[in-house]
Amino acid sequence: MTTAATSSKFAKYLPILGWLPGYQSGWLRFDLVAGLIAAAVVTPQAMAYATIAGLPVQVGLYVALAPMLVYALLGSSRRLSVSSTSALSILTGSALLTAVGPSGNPADAIIPAATLAFLVGIFLILASLLRLGLLANFISHPVLTGFKAGIGVVIFVSQLGKVLGLSIPGGSSVLKTTGIILTSLNQINWPTVALAAITLAILILLPRFVPRIPAALVAVAAGITLSAFVNLDGFGISLIGDIPTGLPSFSLPDLSLVGSLWLPALGIALMSFTESTAAARAFRGQGEPAVDANHELFALGMANIAGGFFQAYPAGGGTSQTAVNANAGAKTQLAELVTVALVALILLFLAPFISLMPEATLGALVLVAAAGLVQIGEFREMAQIRRLELIWALLAFSGVIVLGILEGILVAILISLLTLLVQVDHPPVYALGRKPGTDVFRPLGDHPQDETFPGLLLVRTEGRLFFANISRVIDRLWVLIHQDTPQVVLLDCDAIPDIEYTALKSLIDFEEQLQNAGIVLWLAKLNPEALYMIRHSSLAKKLGDERMYVNCEQAVEAYARKLGKRAAID
Template identity: 55%
Template sequence: MSRRSSIAPEWLFHYEKQWARADIVAGLTAAAVVIPKSLAYATIAGLPVQAGLYTACVPMIVYAFTGSSRALSVSTTTTLAILAANALSATVGGDDANALAAASATLTMLVGLMLVAAAVLRLGFVANFISEPVLVGFKAGVAIVIVMDQLPKLFGMHYPKGSFFHNVGAFVADLPHLSATTLALALLTLAALVLLERFVPRAPAPLIVVAAAIIAVALFGLRAHGIETVGAVPAGLPSWTQPDLPLALKLWPDALGIALMSFTESIAAARAFARNDEPAPDANRELLATGLANAGGALLGAMVAGGGTSQTAVNRQAGARSQLAGLVTALVALAVMLLFAPLMASMPHATLAAVVVFYSIGLFSPAEFHAILKVRRTEFVWAVTACAGVVLLGTLEGIVVAIIVSLFALAHQVSDPPVYALRRIPGTNVFRRDSSKHPDDEAFPGLLLLRPEGRIFFVNAERVAEKIRPLVRESGAKIVVLDLSRVFDVEYTALKMMIEADARLAANGTTLWLAGLNPGVLAAVRRSPLGERLGQTRMFYNLEHVVIKYQEIVSRNGDDAARR
């Protein structure tokens, strides 16, 4: 690829005319979903609804010219909104709109700069550090927190918010003061969303319910019946917003967590909806693109941004073939800013809250928890732990819990690699784990075949040795073979462990052989003292060669001499 095409948007240089109609339709369709949801997510973050409009426009434009995914739709998500809400509420007190705007710009700029720095350092692999079960649990926790956060708007209540259990208690205590009209509107909105998604899945359900609610407020004078609305929304282009540098010292921990989730959600959505006939999303390029999208949006009133799975799915299902679809969505958001902003003043908070709740509930998937439990109970515990961390400790702390749980899971897996005793399937050269299910598999008296799996290094070398010793002791074998065909790497500590094992075995009249070494492992063994101890005669290409050699020794010298 030329330098020119690696810097400029790739899709512009390879655009095909027949894509234009599909991209325009997809962009318009996605806009009908993205814009109402962005307005709702802005309210989650405690920001004015126009911040949602700006986020559906500016980051989308920046990403279209910098990102590697052709279908990714970049604005904001429920997860990012709730993380931003926690960060801003802890930093900005009161209802000072200017202070809130500056804090949001600072947070968003920090997120952008962190993502750009991560791209420069080529840290795209970090997205793989959060396991899928932990991410499932984290998103479920976020769904619970969001629903609890939106309940006051659904029921027309007002109470000071605090921890999760405080909010539950306050909600129950305030139930006698609910607004029946507000609750009725919220339930009608939820019912409409359910029916539209069920029977007309291609319809822009968020746009329809928001438009219907605005019309209802105007026709039936719902404000007089206790329905609270968004209020005046400034029309026109977003104004320049200056980040507040002193706030950066307070916001950087939150920004770090938001940057991680923005990238994780973006790369997951980009990979999930990539077509086989288009370039695969590049993790480091996505870091750069989402970073620039956040940095650019920060200066023009946008909130923290990232790629959303649901809106990307809509974009792709509507036929998006390139980033032009994202530009069309951004242009629709721009048109709403310039032409239709006054209409948003009549938008009910209850309707926006219902939209938020409806699409947030999807983050909690009992089916995914059940699927994880069926595969492995331990990973189910990790998912539940991540969920509980978000609910009980908070979303930022929940990210930390999720990362710690993921790293603990990784450490647990690599620290306890399996070691299997092997037998041969009769009439073949296939060796498999010794099992009572296969009583006819062949064993070789005096020969013990062992197969460790995974990388053997300082974290797990002693654990591997602990597993091997009882197997050797119980077998009474004169020759012990380590089949390293499933070991992709060994490190100095592991080699030292093998040298000590060879010495102990030799003292007991037992010989150690190695088999199935890949080129890297073989080179490491030869460079170490272990290679000198074993020489060429005790290292074999595979287990079949081991058996042939063993049978030659037995045939030549008899069973008792099979120790070299």
């Protein structure tokens, strides 16, 4: 094997070898600035997300160390920022609560959370070996929108206790938490509410009026500064408490927990991969290599396995932090390496200051992040474009709210399967007309003024024809035939990529039924795969070349010649 081939093979598994040798000096400034800005955003965000998972705040920073470092070396995306996300955090919290049970001390959940990350990594690696990159498209966008909105509501409600100064048991459902709040209104700590309101104002207004300043960092700094000079305990405002100084120590996963964690780990792995791939594709830079979904499985898997050995919980590529990275001008994953270095410095030297942060500040950070998961505009757009998609989204949303977070993943998967089955089982079948003065054939239902041809019915269906949908396609064809009573039925096959054996046998039977009814079947614009199947079947002998056409226009001209009416058609 040549040196070039060897380098290419290594670069496939270690993409840093692909961009580092060609690194341009002009990129360095952009990567350094992007890494600094990303650290300013990721640091407070990661600490806030850790509280969603029911873990100590420093564990959120641990997720921005080993997982982010490993992905920066192995990931195929040059801009994806891999650390904690709000969705993965709430999923982690639910998994730990279900598998390990509630704990009065968040530190007790560190090793179980790291074990969960390890299992997530194992599942992602296995998926990579099995070439399951197609799973990136497994959950449809409407279903994912509804699922994330449900998560957003759950997270939002779970943080209300912190911003109201109320004590609410961890793991309480949306309805239970709402009930506790409504019955505890007289116990609200108003200084806590005031601090949370100020933090929210900073988080909402600063990006609007001074977008270049990281609002989350300003909010955290303001909270810590206030705590340093004012005795907040005296006002009943809780602080996050002591944070250990230093980097996370190496620790082995607790394999005794595998039995109780493997199922939620499977769902979290799917969510991590889906989120990460979507973010990587959305922020892919011009001229950058395409995102390799199977390689992303490998890179994310290794990142989570590394996190599992260094006290992190499951990690993934988040849209918000990736957007910050991309908008700050990141050119390569060097920006993420800069972020990792800055987070490490924070853990080494600034932990005592972070311990002064009020819980209300973190709670407000989480509220803003949770609100961002509820994309009202997406729901409105679905309602305007296709209401069925809105129904899928609302079902996924309801699954999370009513059944719970982990159960919501199962609901989302089942709904995605259902939408796939519905689409496969209901392929569109419609009549065609010709746009006047052209050779363009389009749906007659959308363009009733288009030309039609007496005795000739042009029809089109879309998608692969196979055993699950062929009966419905033929039933729909008969409906159109009975409405038109043609002499010839021309089936436009342009949008049929393939015909499965069962479907082919059904088409042969359909042609025979048409013949018995005195109707002739013609085919036009067959794709190579479909043409191959027909050529090797008895249908080809029945049709002959004179009943199979290159396109619809050629078929219409043949029909006109057959009837001696070409002048009328022209």
